[in-house]
Amino acid sequence: MKYETKVTSIGGMVQENIEVGQLLILFNEDIQDTDLREIAVCHTVDTLKEDIIVGDVLTIAGKKFDVTSVGNVALKTLKDLGHCTIKFDGDTKSNLPGEIHVKGIIPDVKIGDIISFE
Template sequence: MKYNVKITGYGDMALDFLTENMLIIFNENAPNELKEISVLHEISELASEVEVGDLVEIGGKEYFVTSVGDEANHTLKTMGHCSLRFDGAEEPQLPGSIHLKGDGVPTIEIGKYITII
């Protein structure tokens, strides 16, 4: 397991991004100005880098990593931050993005987990 964190909260605008097939995640100690747009999770260590082909589970739904931006592993390791994009793109749109392929977008609930295997 590369990463396993429990969702502890989310900002008022965080789930609005799901309509654009995107989710922004941050450690629960994110700066206040970013909490509004983020799904917050407990702080944990990234055991190894996220790579194409990895399995990501969010609240019980499974996705496969199709591309990883140049900065995504660094920001995930240091701040628990990345933008998860549910579009299956094979080229990352932004340096901090991880693109995923699966069936739709996840349902976000406090107490559920984000796991990368």
């Protein structure tokens, strides 16, 4: 397991991000900025044990998604802040440096769900 964490809160704007942008924004639960908490799925703090690469698998609540691209800053922000933007569009090129793209339809995320990369 490269990274594994548990959802602890879901911001009020997360559903809008899903509907409009096909994305989930993740942050560690210790993020203090209330505006960021409003747009994010917050989760327990974990250590990124190994770089996430194309071909890895993201699992959310038991549903699996193939990683298709990783932005050049996504791993640093995931390590430092538990932050990345997961786009569910299957793109093979990240448009923004903090994005991780996966193939599939965004699952219904709930508090207590496990999010992992392997």
